[in-house]
């Protein structure tokens with residue numbers, strides 16, 4: 001089925017054409033008719049599947065004529081995602097006359113208040129700042145028609161659900177609500193039961209598995225050689241742009257500093273940086289000024305950066321879902337990407353968790369001509385046996401080999 005047959009408005013179809021989209025993606029095929037019909041929706045889809053257009057295109061088709069009153073609110077867990085969604089909406093709606101507003105924290109209120117006062121049809125926001133505006137009376141949601149709660153599992157992780165509930169309480173009871181979440185644990189199920197009305201449910205693909213356009217591999221190494229291996233991987237890889245994930249903000253800063261000394265152009269993205277720095281990092285990485293971006297998981301979910309050729313996990317993610325999200329930053333929209341994960345003996349339990357979660361074994365690779373020093377990780381069976389034998393050492397996520405939470409770098 002084509003976009004033309006889905007019942008979207010002419011101006012939205014015109015916008016899609018300009019975007020260069022030819023065929024709807026599976027989530028778009030399923031979600032667009034449901035949203036156009038005005039139903040509530042709870043949906044899960046892998047990242048990079050075209051989720052934003054899946055809700056953006058039908059919402060914009062329904063809004064059609066401008067009223068400059070907030071009729072659609074999209075809540076996102078991070079400022080970057082809010083920015084990305086607002087940009088996508090502007091692109092889809094380029095042949096319409098709707099006004100968009102972007103509301104997030106970490107910046108002054110002045111410009112946001114001006115935008116809101118001059119009237120807008122669609123708001124993309126993070127919950128905290130939106131609540132501030134509601135409390136100050138600078139946003140009125142009484143005319144809201146569509147509420148989108150995006151990346152709700154991430155909002156749960158970040159402790160935003162109470163804020164989300166407070167916002168929902170200020171929305172009109174008669175509205176359309178769309179909830180997107182990779183997983184639906186009990187807490188999100190309860191939120192959905194409370195704020196959705198008889199929703200349609202859509203699940204696209206096996207949400208646990210990485211896109212099959214991604215080649216992913218593990219590189220076992222001694223903890224003391226992690227950085228050397230990272231440098232060697234970068235040297236031997238013909239990359240266009242590479243996103244490196246670090247578990248901690250300090251780690252991200254440290255890796256970036258060291259890479260700069262190796263003459264790489266590097267951006268850093270984590271939540272301790274100012275909003276101006278975050279925007280500059282992301283923009284610079286997107287437009288090619290930086291060939292490398294080092295980030296914490298703030299960049300893992302949903303951020304759409306065209307042409308990330310490689311993802312390198314400097315640390316094994318502690319939550320298996322984060323592995324899927326992180327490596328999902330490459331191989332987006334049918335492009336092929338490579339994802340490497342550097343792994344030390346103490347991280348083996350996390351690797352096992354990931355492999356159980358994605359139900360596949362990730363190949364272990366050794367880099368040719370790299371001067372490896374011995375590590376127990378080269379004999380995984382003995383590490384596993386040691387883990388089982390070690391008293392008091394639990395092998396589930398959050399606990400590292402040897403009982404120490406401190407990582408060596």
Ligand code: AMP
Pocket residue numbers: 020021022023024025028047048049050051052053302303304332333
């Ligand atoms: P998303 O999952 O919304 O972050 O989208 C991932 C990427 O796919 C974005 O760069 C979109 O512009 C792109 N995209 C979304 N839908 C389509 C489509 N039907 N055809 C081609 N590209 C698309």
